[in-house]
Amino acid sequence: GVCLNWGCIPSKSYLDAAHKVHGLVELKNLLTDDSAPVLDGLKKNVSWEKIQRRRQAVIEKLRMGLRKSFDAKGIRYVQGEASFISANKASVRSGQDTAELEFDSAIVAAGTVPFFPPPFDSARAGLLDSNSVFDLPRLPSSVIIVGGGVIGAEFSCFFNALGASVSIVEMAPSLLPAEDEALGRLLKTSFEKRGIKLHLGRKAVSVSAQPGQPKKLALDDGTELQADEIMVCVGRVAQLGGLGLENIGVNWDRRGVKVDPSFRAGPQNCFFVGDMNSLCMLAHAAGAQGSAAAELALGGSAYYDNSLIPRCVYTWPEIASIGMDRKQAEAAGFAVKQQKAFLLGSGRALAQDQTEGFFQILSDSATGRILGAQLAGASATELLHVLAVAMSAGLTAAQLKKTVFAHPTIAESIHEALSR
Numbered sequence: 001g002v003c004l005n006w007g008c009i010p011s012k013s014y015l016d017a018a019h020k021v022h023g024l025v026e027l028k029n030l031l032t033d034d035s036a037p038v039l040d041g042l043k044k045n046v047s048w049e050k051i052q053r054r055r056q057a058v059i060e061k062l063r064m065g066l067r068k069s070f071d072a073k074g075i076r077y078v079q080g081e082a083s084f085i086s087a088n089k090a091s092v093r094s095g096q097d098t099a100e101l102e103f104d105s106a107i108v109a110a111g112t113v114p115f116f117p118p119p120f121d122s123a124r125a126g127l128l129d130s131n132s133v134f135d136l137p138r139l140p141s142s143v144i145i146v147g148g149g150v151i152g153a154e155f156s157c158f159f160n161a162l163g164a165s166v167s168i169v170e171m172a173p174s175l176l177p178a179e180d181e182a183l184g185r186l187l188k189t190s191f192e193k194r195g196i197k198l199h200l201g202r203k204a205v206s207v208s209a210q211p212g213q214p215k216k217l218a219l220d221d222g223t224e225l226q227a228d229e230i231m232v233c234v235g236r237v238a239q240l241g242g243l244g245l246e247n248i249g250v251n252w253d254r255r256g257v258k259v260d261p262s263f264r265a266g267p268q269n270c271f272f273v274g275d276m277n278s279l280c281m282l283a284h285a286a287g288a289q290g291s292a293a294a295e296l297a298l299g300g301s302a303y304y305d306n307s308l309i310p311r312c313v314y315t316w317p318e319i320a321s322i323g324m325d326r327k328q329a330e331a332a333g334f335a336v337k338q339q340k341a342f343l344l345g346s347g348r349a350l351a352q353d354q355t356e357g358f359f360q361i362l363s364d365s366a367t368g369r370i371l372g373a374q375l376a377g378a379s380a381t382e383l384l385h386v387l388a389v390a391m392s393a394g395l396t397a398a399q400l401k402k403t404v405f406a407h408p409t410i411a412e413s414i415h416e417a418l419s420r
Contacts, residue, residue: 002111002275003283004062006131013055014134015154015314018161021046022316026353046162048139055134083244087267090244105269105297109286110243112236112256112275119207120146120232126209128231130155140164140228144217146204147233148175150313153187155231157315160196167197167225169204169217176313180325180374182360187376190317190356199223238276252276262302263293271297285309310388312381317357320384323372323391326362335365339397341417343377348408354378359413361387361397368396379410386414 003009024039031039070077078101080094090106092099114129128136130151143159145152148170160166168191170177174184175191175198188198199219207230208216215230238256245252250266256276263271271293274286285306292302313319329336340360343349349357357377363370373387390400397418405412 003286004059004066006134008283009058009062010055010134011130011151011154011158012314013058014051014158017046017051017054018158019316022157022161029353043163048136052134081242083242084247085244087248087269105271107271107273107290107293107297108243108276109272109274109290110238110240110276112281113239114232115235115237115254116232117234119204120234123207123209126211126215127207128229130231130233130236133231136229142227142229143167144169144215144225144227144230145233146217146230147235148172148198148200149178149233149235150176152231152233153191153313153315155233156191156196160191160194165195165197165227167199167227169199169202169219169225171201171203173201175200176319179311179313179319179321180327180360182358183319183321183374183376186317186357187315187319190315199225236275236281238278240276262296263289269297279306280309282309282311308388308392310384312384314381317354317377318375318380320375320380321373322384322388323370324362325372325374329362329364329371334371336371337363337365337397339363339417339420341413341420343410343413345416346408346410346413348410349378349413351408352378354410359383359417361414361417363397368398370395370397370400377410377413383411383414386411 021043024043028036028039067077078092078099080092082090082092084090085100088104089100089102092101114131116124120127133155139162140159142165145156145166145168148168152168152170153175156166156168174181175187176184191198202223203220204217205220206218209230214226214228217225217230219225237254238252240252240256248266248270250257250270255278257265257272259265259272259277263273263277265272273289273293275281279285279289288304288309292304295302307323311321324332326336326338338360340358342358344355346355349355354377357380359377360374361370362372370387370391373384375384401415401418403415405415
C-alpha cells in the first residue's frame with residue numbers, strides 16, 4: 001500500500017499542484033510588464049489545505065475503485081495484521097479479533113519503511129520522511145532535504161515551486177547517483193537556476209530537531225544548515241518482524257527477503273514480491289512480479305525481466321531511464337554506440353519553451369540491439385515507453401529509426417537521436 005497511500009499517487013498529486021504554480025513563472029513572459037504583482041499574489045494565495053484535500057480525494061477514489069474491483073472479481077478482502085503460522089496457514093489480527101486463514105499459496109508484498117541512519121535515527125521523531133511529509137499541517141518556509149535521489153529530487157521541486165527555501169544534502173558527488181551522470185548534471189544545473197542550494201559530496205555529522213525550534217544540520221565540511229523542517233530521503237528498508245517468517249523458515253534482513261528467480265523463498269508455495277525482495281523498488285515492478293508470481297502459483301509459467309523496468313523521476317525537467325547506462329553497458333562487455341539529441345533542436349520544444357533536456361539511446365555497435373535509454377525533458381516519463389516496447393521486442397536502433405514520428409512532437413526527438 002505504499003504507492004497508493006504514501007508514495008507514487010500522493011506525491012504526484014503534490015507535484016502536479018506545484019507544477020501548476022511553477023507555470024506562473026513561465027506565464028510572466030507572455031503578460032504585460034505590470035502583471036507581475038498579480039501573478040505574485042496568485043502564488044501567495046495557493047491553499048495548502050486544498051492541496052492536501054485534493055491529495056486525499058485521489059487516494060480515496062483509488063481505494064474505492066480497488067474495493068469495487070475486488071467485489072466484482074469475487075476477491076475476499078481482510079484488513080488486519082497477518083502473520084504466518086505455517087506454510088499453509090496465517091493468522092490475521094484486526095483490533096481485538098484474530099482469525100486464521102488457510103491457503104494453498106501465499107504472495108507476500110509487505111513493502112518497506114523509510115530508513116533513518118545515524119545521526120538521524122536519534123532525532124527521528126522530529127524529522128520528516130516520505131511518509132510523514134503528507135501530514136504537514138502547513139507549508140514550511142524552508143526545508144533541508146537529505147538525499148538527492150528520486151524522492152529527494154521530487155520533493156525539492158515541490159517545496160521550491162511553492163516558495164520554500166530548499167537545500168539538498170547528498171553524500172554522492174551528484175544528484176540521482178544511481179542514474180547516468182549526464183542526468184544528474186542536467187538536474188543540478190536546473191535546480192541551481194531555481195535557487196535550490198546543493199551540498200553534494202557531503203555527509204551529515206549531527207542533527208538537532210527540538211520541538212518548537214528551527215531544525216539544524218551540521219555537515220562534515222563545517223557547514224551548518226537551519227530550516228523549519230528536515231526531510232530524510234536516504235532509502236527504505238524492510239521491517240518484517242511481525243510476519244512470522246521464522247515459522248516458515250524464511251530469513252530476512254533490512255534489504256528484505258532474498259528470493260530465487262521465481263520469487264520464492266523457503267516453502268515452494270510462498271512468493272515474496274515488490275520492495276521487500278529489493279530487486280526493484282518501484283510499484284510497477286512490484287505489479288509485474290506479483291502477476292508473474294500468481295501465474296506460477298497456479299502452475300503456469302511466467303517471465304519477468306528486471307532490466308526492462310522503466311525508471312521515472314517526476315521532477316521538471318522529467319527524467320526517465322530504462323536498461324543500462326554507458327558505464328554499465330561497457331562494464332558488461334559491449335562496444336556501445338551512443339546517439340543523442342538535445343531538445344533545443346526540437347521545434348515543438350522551442351514552440352512551448354521546454355528546451356531543457358536531451359534524449360539519449362545506447363545500442364550494441366556489433367548488433368544494433370538497443371541496450372538502454374536516458375531521457376530528460378518534457379514528457380520524458382511518457383515517451384520512455386517507446387523505448388521500453390522497442391527493447392522488449394528486441395528491436396535494433398535501425399529498426400526503431402524506421403518508425404515515422406509525427407511532427408511537431410517531443411517524441412520525434414527519439415527519431416532525431418537515432419539519426420545521429
